[in-house]
Amino acid sequence: xxxVRNLVMRLRSAAGVVTILDGVTLDVSPGQFVAVTGxxxxxxxxxxxxxxxxxxxxxxSIRVDGVELSALDEDALARLRLAxxxxxxxxxxxxxxxxxxxxxxxxxxxxxxxxxxxxxGALLEEVGLKTRVAHYPAxxxxxxxxRVALARAVANRPGLLLADEPTGNLDSATGAQIVDLLVxxxxxxxxxxxxxxxxxxxxxxxxxxxxLRDGRVVGDRAPQAEGRPINSRGAGxxx
Numbered sequence: 001x002x003x004v005r006n007l008v009m010r011l012r013s014a015a016g017v018v019t020i021l022d023g024v025t026l027d028v029s030p031g032q033f034v035a036v037t038g039x040x041x042x043x044x045x046x047x048x049x050x051x052x053x054x055x056x057x058x059x060x061s062i063r064v065d066g067v068e069l070s071a072l073d074e075d076a077l078a079r080l081r082l083a084x085x086x087x088x089x090x091x092x093x094x095x096x097x098x099x100x101x102x103x104x105x106x107x108x109x110x111x112x113x114x115x116x117x118x119x120x121g122a123l124l125e126e127v128g129l130k131t132r133v134a135h136y137p138a139x140x141x142x143x144x145x146x147r148v149a150l151a152r153a154v155a156n157r158p159g160l161l162l163a164d165e166p167t168g169n170l171d172s173a174t175g176a177q178i179v180d181l182l183v184x185x186x187x188x189x190x191x192x193x194x195x196x197x198x199x200x201x202x203x204x205x206x207x208x209x210x211x212l213r214d215g216r217v218v219g220d221r222a223p224q225a226e227g228r229p230i231n232s233r234g235a236g237x238x239x
Contacts, residue, residue, distance in 0.1 A: 001160060001192040002028040002051060007060035009046055009215075020046045021057070022215040030159070033186055033193040035206035035223075042212040044196040048164050051194065052087055053077040065159055082110055086153030086191070088163040088182070092145040094137040094152075100124060100144075101133040104152045111156050123151040127181055143174035147181065154185050161191040167202065179205060 009021040021043045028034050036044050049055050051062055053069050062069045065084055072080065081087070094103050101120050108116035124133050127147040137145055146166060153161060163182060167175030183205050186193040195206065203209050204223045211219035 001030040001032070001065060002026070002194070003061075003063040004047075004051070005061045007047070007050065007062065008058045009043070009050065009055075010058045020215055021050075024060070024212075024215070024217055026210060026217065026220075028192060028194060030192055031190060032208065033183070033206045034195070034208045034210055035203035036194060036196045036210050036212060037198065037200075037203050038212035038218075040198070043215040044212055045164050047212070048162050048194065048196050051160075052085055052162055053081060082107060083156060084159050086156070086158040086161045088146075088149050088153045088161070088166045090165040090168040092137070092142075092149045092169075094145055094148055096137050099134050099136055100129060100140065100148045103137070103148055104155055107152060107155045113156075120151070120155065123155060124148070126185075127151050141174075142170050143177060146170065146178050150178070150181055150185060154189055154191070157189060159192060161186060161189075161193045163193070163195045165196055165198070167197070167199065175199075175202075 004024055004026040007021050007024040008019070010017050010019050024047060036047060038044050050057050051064065053072070056070070064080065067080060069077065095106070098106070101117065101124060104120035104123055105116040108119055113119060121133055124130060127150055129144060129147050129151070132140060132144060137148070140148065166182060167178050170178060179202050182193070182195070185191070195202070197203055206223060209219070209221055209223050210217060
């Protein structure tokens with residue numbers, strides 16, 4: 001599903017060139033759940049954004065579902081994200097002037113779905129918000145907003161779901177509920193899931209834990225230490 005080869009990301013700053021990612025190689029198999037961990041500044045969110053095509057690397061290649069991202073212009077990248085990639089942000093990124101139902105319906109309408117409202121309503125019911133469909137983001141709790149964001153991310157049944165610290169702005173109890181929902185959506189919809197997190201308990205739900213440090217992959221393992229079973233679906237190791 002995802003193939004990353006020798007990925008490098010450098011940014012210019014007032015102090016000079018800063019290397020964010022330095023030669024990252026990673027394979028993620030279809031249907032696999034991979035948690036990307038590491039300290040702040042290790043390049044986790046940058047890696048996720050590059051896989052989503054939200055930015056372009058300095059060097060290296062990224063293939064999503066067989067498509068080389070560097071070969072696509074901005075319009076083609078937008079179409080790829082709409083059809084194949086769902087993204088969950090830490091800060092929700094809901095449209096404040098739209099209701100929960102309308103927020104979830106947006107990607108469906110962009111994809112030309114004739115039953116966008118009905119499908120959006122079904123998804124909100126799936127994440128436990130059946131009675132909140134007409135509420136605006138400001139009228140929802142943080143946990144409820146993240147539930148809306150999850151429903152929106154899977155609206156077009158993407159093959160790849162990316163989540164960047166999805167519990168980072170939530171209290172521990174609400175965060176645990178979001179984790180359960182996220183894992184449940186991943187399993188029910190059969191998506192490939194790449195999750196960025198600093199939380200070991202959250203990472204323990206994954207099939208694999210990939211650890212970044214200083215922009216490099218320093219670990220790639222099954223979460224045996226956390227007492228989780230090794231998933232029988234293969235794990236393509238980072239090189």
